[in-house]
Amino acid sequence: MARRTEIDPGVVRAAVTAVREWLLDENHPAPPRAELAAAVRGTARALAAAAPGHSVEVRVPPFVAVQCIEGPRHTRGTPPNVVETDARTWLLLATGLQEFAAAVAAGAVDASGSRAAEIGRWLPLVPVRPED
Numbered sequence: 001m002a003r004r005t006e007i008d009p010g011v012v013r014a015a016v017t018a019v020r021e022w023l024l025d026e027n028h029p030a031p032p033r034a035e036l037a038a039a040v041r042g043t044a045r046a047l048a049a050a051a052p053g054h055s056v057e058v059r060v061p062p063f064v065a066v067q068c069i070e071g072p073r074h075t076r077g078t079p080p081n082v083v084e085t086d087a088r089t090w091l092l093l094a095t096g097l098q099e100f101a102a103a104v105a106a107g108a109v110d111a112s113g114s115r116a117a118e119i120g121r122w123l124p125l126v127p128v129r130p131e132d
Contacts, residue, residue: 007049012042016095016126023091024130037063040087043094043125051122055115059084069118081113096124 015038019031030036040063047058048066055071057079058064067079085093089108092098100120103109111117 007042007046009046012046013126015039015042016091016128019091020128023088023095023097023128026088036087039091040064043091046125047119047122050125051119056081056083056113056119058119060087060090063087069115071115079113081115083109083111083116083119085109093123094125095128097128
């Protein structure tokens with residue numbers, strides 16, 4: 001079995017901090033692609049490390065796709081449990097600035113399969129509060 005990459009919480013927090021102002025204000029200029037990619041990849045991989053498994057695939061195109069949540073392993077084709085969203089929405093979820101259920105209800109997150117909503121219990125990964 002392949003060894004999972006260690007996740008450095010300080011590196012993930014720094015990546016999220018680099019895009020914080022944009023998350024708090026969508027009118028703020030978008031961060032450079034490299035900073036956005038680092039924040040998205042870091043938080044998604046932190047989710048995979050916190051909730052290891054292969055029953056739910058989280059996709060944030062074009063940056064990352066990870067499998068997480070214990071349960072049946074999926075190996076071919078489209079997984080039965082998928083969560084897909086854009087980078088900004090993912091980071092809002094990962095920081096707790098948006099609730100998972102609300103994002104699904106608003107259509108900002110496509111969550112399919114009976115286990116997809118389980119990622120909501122692992123969020124936020126890097127809490128951000130607007131008042132800080």
